[in-house]
Amino acid sequence: MTRLRPDLPALARIDTPALIVDEVALQANIERMAKTAAAHKIALRPHAKTHKSAAIALRQLKAGAIGIACATLLEAEALAQAGVTGLLVTSPVVGADKAARLARLNRVSPVTAVVDHRDQLEGLRAVLADDDPPLGILIDVDVGQGRTGVTTLQDGHALARMAATDRRFAFRGLQGYAGHVQHILVAAERRAAAAKSVTALRSLAALLHAEDIACPVISGSGTGAHAYDMDGPYSELQVGSYVFMDADYGRLRQDDGLALPFEPALYVLATVVSANREDQVTVDAGTKALAVNGPAPARFIGLPAGASYSFSGDEHGATALPPGLPRPAVGARVLIGATHCDPTVNLHAAYHAVDADGAVTVIPIIGRYGAMAVVP
Amino acid sequence: MTRLRPDLPALARIDTPALIVDEVALQANIERMAKTAAAHKIALRPHAKTHKSAAIALRQLKAGAIGIACATLLEAEALAQAGVTGLLVTSPVVGADKAARLARLNRVSPVTAVVDHRDQLEGLRAVLADDDPPLGILIDVDVGQGRTGVTTLQDGHALARMAATDRRFAFRGLQGYAGHVQHILVAAERRAAAAKSVTALRSLAALLHAEDIACPVISGSGTGAHAYDMDGPYSELQVGSYVFMDADYGRLRQDDGLALPFEPALYVLATVVSANREDQVTVDAGTKALAVNGPAPARFIGLPAGASYSFSGDEHGATALPPGLPRPAVGARVLIGATHCDPTVNLHAAYHAVDADGAVTVIPIIGRYGAMAVVP
Numbered sequence: 001m002t003r004l005r006p007d008l009p010a011l012a013r014i015d016t017p018a019l020i021v022d023e024v025a026l027q028a029n030i031e032r033m034a035k036t037a038a039a040h041k042i043a044l045r046p047h048a049k050t051h052k053s054a055a056i057a058l059r060q061l062k063a064g065a066i067g068i069a070c071a072t073l074l075e076a077e078a079l080a081q082a083g084v085t086g087l088l089v090t091s092p093v094v095g096a097d098k099a100a101r102l103a104r105l106n107r108v109s110p111v112t113a114v115v116d117h118r119d120q121l122e123g124l125r126a127v128l129a130d131d132d133p134p135l136g137i138l139i140d141v142d143v144g145q146g147r148t149g150v151t152t153l154q155d156g157h158a159l160a161r162m163a164a165t166d167r168r169f170a171f172r173g174l175q176g177y178a179g180h181v182q183h184i185l186v187a188a189e190r191r192a193a194a195a196k197s198v199t200a201l202r203s204l205a206a207l208l209h210a211e212d213i214a215c216p217v218i219s220g221s222g223t224g225a226h227a228y229d230m231d232g233p234y235s236e237l238q239v240g241s242y243v244f245m246d247a248d249y250g251r252l253r254q255d256d257g258l259a260l261p262f263e264p265a266l267y268v269l270a271t272v273v274s275a276n277r278e279d280q281v282t283v284d285a286g287t288k289a290l291a292v293n294g295p296a297p298a299r300f301i302g303l304p305a306g307a308s309y310s311f312s313g314d315e316h317g318a319t320a321l322p323p324g325l326p327r328p329a330v331g332a333r334v335l336i337g338a339t340h341c342d343p344t345v346n347l348h349a350a351y352h353a354v355d356a357d358g359a360v361t362v363i364p365i366i367g368r369y370g371a372m373a374v375v376p
Numbered sequence: 377m378t379r380l381r382p383d384l385p386a387l388a389r390i391d392t393p394a395l396i397v398d399e400v401a402l403q404a405n406i407e408r409m410a411k412t413a414a415a416h417k418i419a420l421r422p423h424a425k426t427h428k429s430a431a432i433a434l435r436q437l438k439a440g441a442i443g444i445a446c447a448t449l450l451e452a453e454a455l456a457q458a459g460v461t462g463l464l465v466t467s468p469v470v471g472a473d474k475a476a477r478l479a480r481l482n483r484v485s486p487v488t489a490v491v492d493h494r495d496q497l498e499g500l501r502a503v504l505a506d507d508d509p510p511l512g513i514l515i516d517v518d519v520g521q522g523r524t525g526v527t528t529l530q531d532g533h534a535l536a537r538m539a540a541t542d543r544r545f546a547f548r549g550l551q552g553y554a555g556h557v558q559h560i561l562v563a564a565e566r567r568a569a570a571a572k573s574v575t576a577l578r579s580l581a582a583l584l585h586a587e588d589i590a591c592p593v594i595s596g597s598g599t600g601a602h603a604y605d606m607d608g609p610y611s612e613l614q615v616g617s618y619v620f621m622d623a624d625y626g627r628l629r630q631d632d633g634l635a636l637p638f639e640p641a642l643y644v645l646a647t648v649v650s651a652n653r654e655d656q657v658t659v660d661a662g663t664k665a666l667a668v669n670g671p672a673p674a675r676f677i678g679l680p681a682g683a684s685y686s687f688s689g690d691e692h693g694a695t696a697l698p699p700g701l702p703r704p705a706v707g708a709r710v711l712i713g714a715t716h717c718d719p720t721v722n723l724h725a726a727y728h729a730v731d732a733d734g735a736v737t738v739i740p741i742i743g744r745y746g747a748m749a750v751v752p
Binding site for chain 2: 013015016017018019049071073074092094095097100116117118119120123142145146147148149150151179271272273274275276277280282284287289292293310312313314315316318320329330331342343346348350357362365367368370
């Protein structure tokens with residue numbers, strides 16, 4: 001089925017280890033999510049924390065997304081420079097320097113921030129000039145993950161009022177990210193947890209509605225629970241991992257027992273660098289090329305069926321082979337399916353995207369830490 | 377004791393999360409290892425896979441190291457450009473493009489490669505020109521890790537003869553990296569495993585000696601077992617992690633029951649971005665800022681005693697606080713001790729090195745994957 005093979009001529013001279021994207025699978029995933037959302041009349045604001053790529057964000061916009069979610073200000077800054085619009089930074093922006101950067105960004109490309117504390121809102125107000133465009137604001141609501149977000153209705157209400165009554169801000173609504181729900185394996189349990197997670201959002205939205213505080217946006221959800229969150233209360237979905245459909249999400253089943261309807265699209269190309277054992281070869285992709293916080297890599301193109309991979313340090317993986325089969329030789333190449341896409345992407349400076357004709361395009365990865373080491 | 381504090385003026389405007397080095401601890405570690413090696417009349421070729429920094433490698437040379445070990449060709453290329461000499465690439469270099477790069481590097485700065493298979497040696501021979509300086513060669517010996525290296529005396533012997541009788545190569549000796557030994561917690565067990573790991577090296581060296589094949593170099597060891605490897609058969613030690621002395625190595629004890637004699641030097645500076653719970657604050661450093669393959673971060677500067685950290689996604693950490701103490705406010709900053717230094721460094725583009733006066737220097741991190749995305 002797969003078009004991607006490690007012996008494609010265009011891959012032959014790529015230095016390993018290298019991050020590889022199956023363009024055909026990527027585009028199919030983008031279009032399928034867009035189509036499903038359109039059928040449910042819900043907006044998409046796909047999350048760039050997964051791909052950290054302006055090129056992929058622009059494709060998501062082209063497929064109908066209303067904007068792009070970013071985990072960090074650095075991601076938003078890099079995407080804005082490449083012309084990505086409708087940016088939402090999904091974590092509170094804290095500190096005077098970051099606030100000033102956010103205000104500068106908002107002058108170039110209108111952006112929405114989330115807040116869960118009045119100190120954050122006051123920090124942002126302090127850097128917004130009188131003639132600045134209003135900064136979009138969502139109240140971040142803790143929907144059960146215990147990470148960021150207001151934890152009481154009163155706090156959410158007070159913050160929303162502060163934002164809605166200050167002309168420096170454009171209060172837009174609420175965000176609730178149920179990160180604790182997305183990876184629940186059993187569909188019925190995931191559905192129940194998703195339903196439970198939205199109660200705080202519904203309550204706060206009702207409270208604001210009763211006071212005539214307009215709350216057009218409720219932003220949240222993710223790849224794991226997106227099917228259950230299509231019909232409310234969300235106005236938009238921050239789905240991320242569906243673009244690459246890693247092994248972590250590959251374990252999930254839907255209510256009908258089928259897998260999520262997306263194709264694996266992310267691989268690491270590696271070279272066999274040692275083959276002195278009967279039952280094993282060693283490849284040049286280890287913990288600095290593949291994220292360790294996911295299931296062990298188990299999907300390969302270019303290895304015999306039954307092969308398995310285990311990390312062997314920062315730069316190597318030990319690939320165990322079933323007995324009786326010829327071993328790949330030193331110099332052979334293999335594609336290893338990424339098991340947790342976001343942190344795997346973060347280990348690389350660029351993708352090599354392979355299209356249906358086997359041609360390769362290099363796509364830079366943006367917003368990794370230290371890209372802006374010191375605030376100027 | 378520590379000079380480093382998150383409220384130092386020079387740290388105030390550094391964007392978080394940021395990688396921080398305690399310069400004083402770093403320099404003390406470099407000098408202590410150099411002194412110990414000198415006392416044992418053994419050479420040091422410290423491993424740059426830990427720090428990925430030309431500036432730190434140059435300090436190690438200044439303190440007396442005979443050269444620098446690199447895990448990848450990319451690291452060696454970057455260090456050579458910065459004037460680092462005596463480079464050894466500790467993994468087999470496989471593939472025609474990489475071999476050609478190694479030959480180019482060797483024309484600029486003499487370099488030593490390791491081989492564990494004749495195909496590798498033939499690949500290197502094919503790209504070395506008649507008037508090239510000879511390429512240094514060590515035979516990589518599997519000393520029990522099961523990753524790379526020859527697995528039989530016969531293979532090692534045959535490879536050494538091939539290298540020693542070809543004027544394109546300068547055969548130098550053997551490498552055996554006992555990665556499986558370095559992290560054994562109990563000193564006596566670690567010492568015993570270290571002793572066991574060198575038997576293959578001794579045997580192969582004796583075999584070569586009997587044939588008058590000069591074998592001046594036996595390279596290996598690491599921070600965990602360095603004290604046991606000082607008195608042979610190694611001629612040089614590839615110690616790496618001692619420069620930062622992370623929590624992983626911090627758990628190790630020596631024969632005298634004391635900790636290894638190095639100081640923690642590596643931290644991530646983070647900001648409290650959410651503080652809505654009684655017993656927890658959330659900081660902006662998660663799995664994209666701190667390596668997950670080590671003990672949980674447990675050493676903090678700027679948090680009350682008894683605080684603990686757990687990862688909360690790619691961009692956040694949940695910091696649990698002991699009851700009854702005032703919580704840090706939103707915007708407060710904290711230094712989190714790195715628990716596994718090599719993969720933590722690899723997540724960042726630069727260090728911020730803080731000296732005894734509290735002044736900060738930015739040090740670039742070199743050789744991360746994708747820096748050279750496509751072979752030219």
